[in-house]
Amino acid sequence: MTFEQLKTVIRVQTTQGMEDVYQWCREGNAFQIRVWLDDTEHDMNLGDDHGFSLLHWGAKEGHVAVVDMLLSRGARINQTNMGDDTPLHLAAAHGHRDIVQKLLRNKADVNFVNEHGNTALHYACFFGFDQIAEDLIQHGAQLTVCNKYGDTPLDKCRRPRYREQLEDYGRQLGLDMRKIAYKQDHSSMSTRMRTKTLDRSLSRQSAITGLDIHNLQLTLKLATVPSGETWKGRYQGKEVVTKVLRIREVTPRVPRDFNEEYPKHRIFSHPNILGVLGGFSQPPNLYIVSEYMPNGTLYDILHRESRVVVDQLQAIRFALDIARGMSFLHSLNPVVKRFYLNSKHVMIDEDLTARLSMADAKFSFQDKGKLYHPAWTAPEALQRRPEDSNVKSADMWSFAVVLWELQTRQVPFSELSPMEIGMRVALEGMRLTTPPGVSHHIARLISICMNENPGKRPSFEMVLPIIEKMQR
Missing domain, CATH: 3.30.200.20 (Phosphorylase Kinase; domain 1)
Incomplete structure (x- = not known):
């Protein structure tokens, strides 16, 4: 039996309810989890009745292969359960050092507090997981921050000798060993993440x-x-x-x-x-x-009053998020043909992750032949019928315009009406120009993605490693 046939059998034999996949995570059944994840309607970040996501269960039970798979698929690393525990809390509390290290390498928040004000380090110290505690401290965990009850991770050490060793270790690293009082607003991020989990x-x-x-x-x-x-x-x-x-x-x-x-x-x-x-x-x-995304669209953030500050690093993060989303859409069979990329169709969620809004994808019966955002549309897509254009190449041109927006903070061709833009881009060769001051590497990437020959534009898979290097 081939892999595809086996996947079909599994789909037929199971209801594919969430309880099934939570159980597979608890058991460490990586194969069935992978089959479940292949269905695009399945959301790995949903919590069970206690708010445990798949990553929570994989971290708690110590299943390395499951955690690896979920992280590679983009599981939310700082998602919380009903007690505001992140996967890092659970991995540290259950002594799974390999998983703790993986979570830290994937930028888990080492000082995230749960409803009791405890960090992952509180649990590592309480349960006596010496090496995990040192791993956490090396990644910036605070040794002397108090939980709601006034206890620091050092206070949670049940072995006096181990507490002394940790104190010495902290001093060797040059840490300030004075107690840090618990603050209620430490929970603000935790509450925000929990609210999002419940809304999901x-x-x-x-x-x-x-x-x-x-x-x-x-x-x-x-x-x-x-x-x-x-x-x-x-x-x-x-x-x-x-x-x-x-x-x-x-x-x-x-x-x-x-x-x-x-x-x-x-x-x-x-x-x-x-x-x-x-x-x-x-x-x-x-x-x-x-x-509902309270931060609105990327267009709102770049061109209207917004509380979100977009510095150069955040601009690169948005670009990387968009490229990852587009790469995924292009991997689907069939490709989503009626999603037209532009900054108005990119939503920004609470933790400043850019997400492509499928609510903005057109339906087959909607305004055939009309394009409402020509400033982001490839010239060949303006000149031809949709079915006669290469969707992937046209999307890459649109991505280049978004990159241009992220760098310039300008609305493309803002002085012209949509009809004028469409006519002049399609028939007169009007193009965006990258102003001085934009990074040479980004200007070069915009130029490559906006190649006049659609066949010479890169794919999103090719662009991703380039943008990832720009983060460093």
Whole structure:
């Protein structure tokens, strides 16, 4: 039996409910977890009834292969359970040094506090895991920070001699050994992450049971665009964003096509994709529901008043997130053809991760032949029918425009109307120019991605290692 045949058998034999995959994580069944993750509708970051994600279970049980797989697929490393424990807390508390080291190498927050104010180091000291404690300290864990009850990790050492050794170790590293008082705002990040984890239960419910329009409330209109309206609202107490699609003529076929197509946009298996939670067809209106992202779009952050500060490092991180998301979309079979990349279709979540919004992907019956954001559109895509263009090459041009935005903080061709932009880019050779002051490496990357010959533009797989090097 081939691997593909075996995957099919497993899919048929299981309900693919979340309880199955949590059990596989507890057992360390990496093969079945991999099969489950191959379904794009499955979200590895969802928590169980106690908020434990798959990475929580893999870290707690010490399954290295499972943790490796989840990290490679983009599992959220600082996600919290209901007690505000991160996977690092659990790996440290259960003595899994190899997993602690992997989490630290993947930038786990070493001083993240749970609901008791404990860090991972508190648990390593309490349970006497000497080497784990030293690993944590080497990565910046604070030896003298107090939890809610006034205890430092040193206070949690049950062996006086070991406490003395840790104190000596801290002094050798030049650490300040004075007690650091517990502060309530230490929990602010933890609370934020926990709230996000709980909100993500909505995507779990929608993927399993479908959405009920009677539980949807539209409370604030956010935008009106040619394709419809965008509303902030609530669904069963959770904040959501709903797009109400504007269709010129709703024939009997439109709702049928809509109900067939929107489930393909429920992509939850990648951290840089914001999948559609669900949809409603209630002619003459069509509704698309997504998670609410309080930071808004990348366009909002770059070109409107925003509390998010985008320095050069953050700009590179956004670019890397977008490239990873696009690389994933291009890996799907079939490729998502109607997602048009631009900064208005990139959402920024609470921990400043850029995510491609599948709610902005077009449907087959929507405004055929119309492109509302020509400033980000490749010249050949403006000149030809969508089916006659190379989607991947056109997306790379759009990515180059986003890179240009991230560097210049300017709106491309802001002085022109969309119609003028489309005509002049397609017919007159009008192009963006990179101003002085932009890094030579980034300017070069923009130029390569914006090659006039679509066949000579790189793929996102080729671009990713280049951007990753720019982070260093």
